[in-house]
Amino acid sequence: MQKKLPYVRDRLIEGYFWILGVYFEPQHSHTRIFLMKTSMWLIVLDDTYDNYGTYEELKIFSDAVQRWSMSCLDLLPEYMKLIYQELLNHHQEMEESLEKEGKTYQIHYVIEMAKEVLENNLVEAKWLKEGYMPTLEEYMSVSMKTCTYGLMIARSFVGRVDNMVTEDTFKWVATYPPIIKAACLVLRLMDDITTHKEEQERGRVASSIECYQKETGASEKEACEFISNMVEDAWKVINRESLRPTDIPFPLLPSTINFARACDVIYKVNDSYTHARKEMINHIKSLLVHPLAI
Secondary structure, three states, X not given: OOOOOOOOOOOHHHHHXXXXXXXXXXXXXXXXXXXXXHHHHHHHHHHHHHHHOOHHHHHXXXXXXXXXXXXXXXXXXXXXXXXXXXXXHHHHHHHHHHHOOOOOHHHHHHHHHHXXXXXXXXXXXXHHHHOOOOOHHHHHHHHHHHOOHHHHHXXXXXXXXXXXXXXXXXXXXXXXXXXXXXXXXXXXXXXXHHHHHHHHHOOOOOOHHHHHHHHHOOOHHHHHHHHHHHHHHHHHHHHHHHOOOOOOOHHHHHHHHHHHHHHHHHOOOXXXXXXXXXXXXXXXXXXXXOOOOO
16 A cells, blocks of 8 residues: 555555564564555555645544445545545454454454544644643643554454453453553653654644653753653563563463564564664664574
């Protein structure tokens, strides 16, 4: 799809590297394929909402997603028709694959979470259009959804072969329990720390850094330190929750934790997903290209 939409980042290899950080086990290849396809259309949606679509176009698209029907296709701008078709076709493909296993109920939950992500993406687009600076609390409430980790964690349970996933698993994810909320915080805030300057130069919506500065009068350095401490606190929550009894089988937790761990590679120094520098390239070569020494 990226070839037909030139404004979209082409991050196939980086995306696969990220997903391997979540699920590397051979038996999860089916789920890994779902996650990889999901990450590709999420980057299309992210770049469309952040960098290309007008607010009016995004409003039409968001309304169409809430309706989730091919009958909405004619209402969309031409370039959005491809995006919308791919979005619905991707989920139809997932549903057909799961039908053989009697697990089509899983699709309902991931579709509802996808709708929630795009609903909140539109809120951010409205903030940008109106030049509105949210409070840190407002920002975190919305970006908890738009970071897409909640949705990705739900999708990480789709099509697993171990039969541990039930409908209650998806209900649990949809409530954003502490461990999922903390994983979302790690992604959102580490991303903000490494990208906020570039985002502001491009005239994008305020990040947690700018929200905290505006709210408290802090310097950029002080704001970054405060947000870094929030990341550390989120990791404490992840560690604590991983040692407690959970509402889902314990073997399902590692993938959730791995989503947060991946951020420590992708965003440790800079945004290695958008700008794959030498360190990231070496990581990818080490994992996927160079043979292991035995």
